[in-house]
Amino acid sequence: MRLPLIAPADLTPEQSILYQDMRKGIAGNFNTFKVEREDGALMGPWNPWLHEPAIGKAIWDLTLAMTANASLPDNVRQIAILVVGARYDAAYEIYAHIAVAEHEGMSEQRLATLVADLKPADLTTQESLAYDLSYALSRGGVLPEPLYRLAVSTFGQHGTNELIYLVGLYAMVSTTLNGFNVPVPERE
Incomplete structure (x- = not known):
């Protein structure tokens, strides 16, 4: 792993806003696999997105839009x-x-x-x-x-x-x- 996981207590204010949005979306849509460490640090693609919150938010918004507007089986x-x-x-x-x-x-x-x-x-x-x-x-x-x-x-x-x-x-x-x-x- 090239980017360390970020514990919630170590998030910047900008990262914290994105983290809260991701946690909410993960709970509703991505809950069949392990996505966080015991301390709440997000794993998978969410961690790199948190490291660059301006870019990560755009990718997360696209992910949410693709999920919310899914019409295919x-x-x-x-x-x-x-x-x-x-x-x-x-x-x-x-x-x-x-x-x-x-x-x-x-x-x-x-x-x-x-x-x-x-x-x-x-x-x-x-x-x-x-x-x-x-x-x-x-x-x-x-x-x-x-x-x-x-x-x-x-x-x-x-x-x-x-x-x-x-x-x-x-x-x-x-x-x-x-x-x-x-x-x-x-x-x-």
Whole structure:
């Protein structure tokens, strides 16, 4: 870990405001995996965001907007997030979203295949499309036109936009985690 965790007592006033907002959002949306140390210091991507609160707040606001305005089924969202985490080999991202996917009933076989950066054979049509779109965007370059058109016909324009933004958000989260070498906490 390249940035030390910040205990709540050591936060600056600007960090403290962001910390309180993050704690509130985490409690409602990111509570299936370990996100804080015993003293309340935030782990995962939240710690680097606290180190740069002006930037961290903007990323946190985007994260909240993506969560609050989610229209895609959660299984589709989790497939996309796990594809991105696996493509970036972002350990904390994989850890966190395995916990979310397990909580929602995703099978061990499917999870193992996804985090091996492979496409599971048992995906629904929507999940398969989310996998393909996320995988293609994570490789870099322009999303192929047939894949884009299929996404629009399957998810609608709004759902396709959401999926593209979701891939971008989790690419940024994964880059943050990898750049700061954020470790995975012990699983309980």
